[in-house]
Amino acid sequence: MSHGLVQLAYLIATVLFIFALHWMNTPATARNGVYAGVAAMTIAILVTWAQPEVVHHGWIALAILAGFVVGVPLSRVPLTAVPQRTALSHAFGGLAAGLVGTAKYYLWFSEGPENLTAFRMIAIIVEVLLGFLTFTGSLMAAGKLQEVKWIPQRPVTYPLQNVSNLALLGIALLAGVLLTLHPAAAWAPRLFPVVILLALTFGVLLIIPIGGADMPTVIAILNSYAGLAAVAMGFVLDNKLLITAGALDGSSGLILAIIMCRAMNRSFTNVLFGAFGQAQQVKSGGEQKEYKSETVEGGAQVLEQANLVVIVPGYGMAVAQAQHKVRELYDQLKKRGVTVKFAIHPVAGRMPGHMNVLLAEADIPYTDLVEMDEINPEMPQADVALVVGANDVVNPAARSDRTSPIFGMPIIDADKARTVFAIKRSKNPGFAGIDNELYFSDRTWMLFGDAKNVVGELVKQLSGSGVH
Amino acid sequence: MNQPLDFWSMMFVFVLASFIGVGVIRRVSRLLHTPLMSITNAISAIAVVGSIIVTGADYPRSIRIMGAIALFASMTNIVSGFLITDRMLKMFKTDRKPADRP
Numbered sequence: 400m401s402h403g404l405v406q407l408a409y410l411i412a413t414v415l416f417i418f419a420l421h422w423m424n425t426p427a428t429a430r431n432g433v434y435a436g437v438a439a440m441t442i443a444i445l446v447t448w449a450q451p452e453v454v455h456h457g458w459i460a461l462a463i464l465a466g467f468v469v470g471v472p473l474s475r476v477p478l479t480a481v482p483q484r485t486a487l488s489h490a491f492g493g494l495a496a497g498l499v500g501t502a503k504y505y506l507w508f509s510e511g512p513e514n515l516t517a518f519r520m521i522a523i524i525v526e527v528l529l530g531f532l533t534f535t536g537s538l539m540a541a542g543k544l545q546e547v548k549w550i551p552q553r554p555v556t557y558p559l560q561n562v563s564n565l566a567l568l569g570i571a572l573l574a575g576v577l578l579t580l581h582p583a584a585a586w587a588p589r590l591f592p593v594v595i596l597l598a599l600t601f602g603v604l605l606i607i608p609i610g611g612a613d614m615p616t617v618i619a620i621l622n623s624y625a626g627l628a629a630v631a632m633g634f635v636l637d638n639k640l641l642i643t644a645g646a647l648d649g650s651s652g653l654i655l656a657i658i659m660c661r662a663m664n665r666s667f668t669n670v671l672f673g674a675f676g677q678a679q680q681v682k683s684g685g686e687q688k689e690y691k692s693e694t695v696e697g698g699a700q701v702l703e704q705a706n707l708v709v710i711v712p713g714y715g716m717a718v719a720q721a722q723h724k725v726r727e728l729y730d731q732l733k734k735r736g737v738t739v740k741f742a743i744h745p746v747a748g749r750m751p752g753h754m755n756v757l758l759a760e761a762d763i764p765y766t767d768l769v770e771m772d773e774i775n776p777e778m779p780q781a782d783v784a785l786v787v788g789a790n791d792v793v794n795p796a797a798r799s800d801r802t803s804p805i806f807g808m809p810i811i812d813a814d815k816a817r818t819v820f821a822i823k824r825s826k827n828p829g830f831a832g833i834d835n836e837l838y839f840s841d842r843t844w845m846l847f848g849d850a851k852n853v854v855g856e857l858v859k860q861l862s863g864s865g866v867h
Numbered sequence: 868m869n870q871p872l873d874f875w876s877m878m879f880v881f882v883l884a885s886f887i888g889v890g891v892i893r894r895v896s897r898l899l900h901t902p903l904m905s906i907t908n909a910i911s912a913i914a915v916v917g918s919i920i921v922t923g924a925d926y927p928r929s930i931r932i933m934g935a936i937a938l939f940a941s942m943t944n945i946v947s948g949f950l951i952t953d954r955m956l957k958m959f960k961t962d963r964k965p966a967d968r969p
Contacts, residue, residue: 416910416913417887417891419906419910420888420891420892420895420903420906420907420910421891421894423895423896423899423902423903423906424891424894424895424896425896426896426898426899426956426959426961429896429899429902429956429959430953430956430957432906433906433949433952433953433956436906436909436910436949436952437949439910440909440910440912440913440915440945440949443913443915443916444915444916444919447915447916447919447920448919448923450920452920452923452924452925453919453920453923453924454923454924454925455922455923455924455925455931456923458922458923458931458934458935459919459922459923459938461935462918462922462935462936462938462939462942463938463942465939465942465943466938466939466940466941466942466943466945466946467942467946469939469943469947470942470943470944470945470946470947470950471946471947471950473943473946473947473951474946474947474948474950474951474954475950475951475954476951478955481901481905481951481955484905484947484951485901485904485905485908488905488908488943488944488947488948489908491912491940491941491943491944492908492911492912492914492940492941492944494936494937494940495912495914495915495918495936495937495938495940495941495944496914496937498918498933498934498936498937498940499914499917499918499921499933499934499937501933502921502926502930502933502934502937503921505929505930506921506926506927506930509927518874618904619904622904622907622908625908625911626907626911628914629911629913629914630881632914632917633877633881634874634877634881635917636916636917636920637873637877638916638917639877639880640913640916641913641914641916641917642877642880642881642884643880643884644910644911644913645911645913645914646880646881646884646885646887646888647884647887647888647891647892647907647910647911648888648907648908648910648911649885649888650885650888650889650892651888651892651903651904651907652904652907653889654889654892654893655892655900655903655904658897658900743897745897750900750901750904751900751901751903751904752897752898752899752900752901752902752903752904753901755897755898755899755900755901755959756901756902756955756958759898759955759958759959759960760955760958762958762960764960764961765898765959765960765961766961768898770897
């Protein structure tokens, strides 16, 4: 195949990738995006495979087959496990970029050192650094999300953490500069693995101080890094398809990270540095406050009489696997003519958009899933706000308490509804270790218990009383 | 080699593609941010292109082993990324069919 034809095929693939993302702007056309993406990828693979320099077809077929063998089961994980699957795929992406960069360096070193221009060396170093730090960083993130035993869930901090991390990165960059200046020196092939090792270590240290609540941002950042590693690979291989596709991925991760950041009122620099030092101090609560609890019978009665019920789901709903019971509740209330809406906070769950996917799986029409900014003006008209497994995203302290670690974070105004029911497993404070004032409001009644059981009981009450 | 020229044309492609990326991604429905992330995973596995060359060309064995691992990793992302995106997107419906009702 001539050079021109190959470039034309890559150009078509590029356009298809852009359409793939464009069609994601509404659920109605989103599946076309998948088809466009698959078509683009198939073109790219076949055209590359048909290159004359490719001679070991068996190896390629075997590696592709292995990719299918692992990829297909990975696509069938339960939706609650999607965040860790996503983190794992960022790890794979980083690994691929790092390995190709390494392979290219050693190849050129032994077979044509004149190819190791300063520009190429910079691209290789960036690719290898980003690739390998994304690899271990994403593995750590996946491990934390999967709650692997030997990976600490809580943020791990130690003195001089930022300084030592930055020093490590500095040493890696210094080694990179040395390699760029003397790529063909006799010691260069021994210095190269040091860069890899430092990148691998840095990836681990970057994620260690980050807790579960910050995971949506971290996943978005790692997404961006994986894309940028692909861009660097494009610079190394002089391939514009790689640059474009990597840039699309990089900007996607960046935008998601910015959205997550705004939703947590954290600064953008904070994101760029991988959310360093986010360990928050647990404030000891002042006076002991009393919860008012309500029975499911009472709760069901109030729900039945309501016109507008707003359900605020959080990660607790996913943990308790309560989304299907929530749908039954939705059905029961709809049957009685009650309007039911879901208020979705951007950082609810463990990755961007997590709640929407879980509720869509439970067969709730996406037209009833409402973003925070759209639902908040409606909250004063809501008769009931039902909080299912959400905590910090409905904590009014974010609006009023300057000393609170979450002060300034935009929240769903659940406290403005006429009645608030909050389902809570225990009387302990939430993940960030902060008391939630909402639970002590005059309008709030607590329903203690596992989210799935409590919602199930509510459904039972409603279906029982619906008979007479 | 016309290396400086190459560098700048690649830089232009990178910067322009990033702007297109930002423009397109900003319009993506917030409902679909999880599928968006899985589809961009699959798309960034375009690293497959580099991996195929490194695996398949007549290079030393150790180089090709690195390539094959990279190819396996990219292919895993392509397969699982597109499949899970489609699986999630299928779930987003406007209205429920009567058959779903109890």
